[in-house]
Amino acid sequence: MEIFDILVSASFWAAVLRIASPLIFATMGELICERAGVLNLGIEGIMVFGAFAGWMAVYAGLGLWPGVLVAFASGALFGLAHATLTVPFGLSQHVVGLGVTLLATSSAYYAYRLALPEVTSPPRIEPFQPLDIPVLSDIPFLGEALFSQTALTYLAFATVLIVALVLYRTPLGLALRAAGENPSAVEAQGLSVTAIRMGAVMVGSGMMAVGGAFLTMSAFSSFFFEMVNGRGWICIALVVFGAWMPGKALLGALLFAGFDALQIRMQQTPLGADIPYQVFLMVPYVLSILALVAMSRRAEVPAALMVPYNRGER
Amino acid sequence: MRLEPVAAPGLARTLGLPALAIAATVVVASALAMLAGANPFATLGLIVKGAAGSKFAALETLNRATPLIFTGLAVAVAFRAKLWNIGAEAQLYAGALMTVLIGTQMGLPGPVAIPAMAIAAVLAGALVLLGPVLLKVRLGVDEVVTTLLFNFIMLLFISMLLEGPLKDPMGMGWPKSEAIPRDARLPRIVDGLRLHWGFGLALISAVVVWVIQVKTTLGYEIRAVGQNPQAARFAGIPVGRVMVKTALLSGGLAALAGFSEVAGLKGNLTLDLSPGFGYTGIVVAMLALLHPLGVVVSALFVAGIFVGADSMSRAAEVPTYIADISVATALLFMVLAILLTRFRVVRG
Known part of the structure; x- marks a missing residue:
């Protein structure tokens, strides 16, 4: 009964889109990397750094959209470090990715302590405000549920469309997918696998950082340690769940956000009050594992994922 | 650019490049200290002094190295078989939980309690890793993500117990367990010195x-599976079973970190028992090139950086996170340096 009441409230669906937004950015970022053949385990740390960088830029007076750009650029920079080590040098993507996560996370914390040595609680910024889309936001129920979001949420959905169009409708997308499936064919076309993969990892990492920045610039308006809290790892599971396809990954992110929004609301019901809150907080992680198990038999992994490409070597 | 194998790498290459990686890390750390407005030489001096100056x-460094040796070994054993166990943190907490359960609930006399706690911890840690590994072996589910996610689930589970059934009634509301009795603690190695048998x-x-x-069939099988699972299967090695055995060993080792922290140092279980020992274990193992004896050396090195940075930041205005950055940088430079001992970069 309570579940029904929750599901018919517009604020629930608005929350689903809000919770999904950072996941969508980061999942699309990871998806680009993996379609080009590179597993990017730097995602968790890059999201932390993006959350910090965007927030700090706004705090320093740069404005919201320049803040998003700063976050993207910072992510791309960590992406460059990751790509340099994993693509031309072909080092273990597991080890480098975890190293980048450690490096990006600790860099964000170090910079935070340097920038704000005296504070006990982090300062707040003026975040993105909900943007009512004319006409559409006046539709009863749907308007409040879908069309009263912040600009970053709309951008998240636009990103899925752009990623899908580029991947499936442009020569660049074809080359990128080929780099992850059959790199020697790309090289035979006179294109550089190294350049494509490095570019993909940089752009993808930038998107992960924007996903992190959503947390500080649209959701919480402040930077906290451990605020990303495993979202990056969840996004890696979402890429698998979405079978490396943007549309399905979006669906996964929404489904996931739906369960997350539901568990938050269930905590406040009389039934939820009897269950330790930690059980509810476990839900996202357990769901991610279940999603991986469900897709394990069917997932079509890019053939050259995690296979370094060294020219002239067969 | 292209990589070309170096036929017979000389001593200058095999020792010089890793030394260069450490030097580069020192340069990065100095730059970070300068960013904080501190004198880099003074900062590095304070770190070294804080790690080994007295x-x-x-002893503080040795104590900090103890859990890192365990988690480093856990990672080294698993990575050798290309089993990506990123869940040492969860296995550590599973071990700590069993240690506290046996230590506080059973009322065993010390000499019985200590081995009982250790064995229970090892079993619990092994069990925690068994789940993801069975999913990998049976269903092909990637263990990187599942072991990572288990870290978060385990921490929430511990938090639930510490605020519920395991909560210390005398804990002034803090989420911590009761302490295990004195006689069930690990004794000091030398009387009067703060270094325990962990x-x-x-x-x-x-x-x-x-x-x-190096001496057992299992060791040989683990190496074979890690180098080439297809070839290992072809040679008649039961790859799945070797993976499971590796997992039990790895999870058990990580759990001993939790056992030793609780029984040797802290006495009780809290949510900040481990400041990421499980994750740092990955760096420790990689710096040691996955060699078990090397793990001891690299754990001492990494522990020294952390202990030294803690002590340094009390004297100078440089945040302790300089240690985390340095360790991550050392890892990335070192894997690159090791690669370049075997390959040279050629143009074209």
Whole structure:
């Protein structure tokens, strides 16, 4: 009964889109990397750094959209470090990715302590405000549920469309997918696998950082340690769940956000009050594992994922 | 650019490049200190002094290295078989939980309680890793993500217990467990010095793992599976079973970190028992090139950086996170340096 009441409230669906937004950015970022053949385990740390960088830029007076750009650029920079080590040098993507996560996370914390040595609680910024889309936001129920979001949420959905169009409708997308499936064919076309993969990892990492920045610039308006809290790892599971396809990954992110929004609301019901809150907080992680198990038999992994490409070597 | 194997790498290459990686890390750390407005030489001096400048400092480093040896060994054993166990943090907490359960609930006398706690911890840690590994072996589910996610689930589970059934009634509302009795704690190695037998157990474990790797069939099978699973299967090695055995060993080792922290140092279980020992274990193992005895050396090195940075930041205005950045940088430079000992970069 309570579940029904929750599901018919517009604020629930608005929350689903809000919770999904950072996941969508980061999942699309990871998806680009993996379609080009590179597993990017730097995602968790890059999201932390993006959350910090965007927030700090706004705090320093740069404005919201320049803040998003700063976050993207910072992510791309960590992406460059990751790509340099994993693509031309072909080092273990597991080890480098975890190293980048450690490096990006600790860099964000170090910079935070340097920038704000005296504070006990982090300062707040003026975040993105909900943007009512004319006409559409006046539709009863749907308007409040879908069309009263912040600009970053709309951008998240636009990103899925752009990623899908580029991947499936442009020569660049074809080359990128080929780099992850059959790199020697790309090289035979006179294109550089190294350049494509490095570019993909940089752009993808930038998107992960924007996903992190959503947390500080649209959701919480402040930077906290451990605020990303495993979202990056969840996004890696979402890429698998979405079978490396943007549309399905979006669906996964929404489904996931739906369960997350539901568990938050269930905590406040009389039934939820009897269950330790930690059980509810476990839900996202357990769901991610279940999603991986469900897709394990069917997932079509890019053939050259995690296979370094060294020219002239067969 | 292209990579070309170096036929016979000279001594300058095999030793010089890793030394260069450490030097580059020192340069990065100095730059970070300068960013904080501190004198880099003074900062580095304070770190070294804080890690090894006195008997107290050195013992602190040995104590901090103890859990890192265990988690480093856990990672080294698993990575050798290309089993990506990123869940040492969860296995550590599973071990700590069993240690506290046996130590506070059973009322066993000390000499019985200590081995019972250790064995229960090892079993619990092994069990925690068994789940993801069975999913990998049976269903092909990637263990990187599942072991990572288990870290978060385990921490929430511990939090639930510490605020519920395991909560210390005398804990002034803090989420912590009761302490295990004095006689069930690990004794000090030398009377009066703050170094417990957990460190001794860590050293013994490193030797045991090394013997397993070089002297037993399992060690051979783990290496074979890690190098080429298809070839190993073709050679008649039961790859799945080897993976499971590796997992039990790895999870058990990580759990001993939790056992030793609780029984040797803290006495009770809290949510900040481990400041990421499980994750740092990955760096420790990689810096040691996955060699069990090397793990001891690299754990001491990494622990020294953390202990030294803690002590330094009390004196200078440089945040302690300089240690985390340095360790991550050392890892990335070192894997690159190791690669370049075997390959040279050629144009074209």
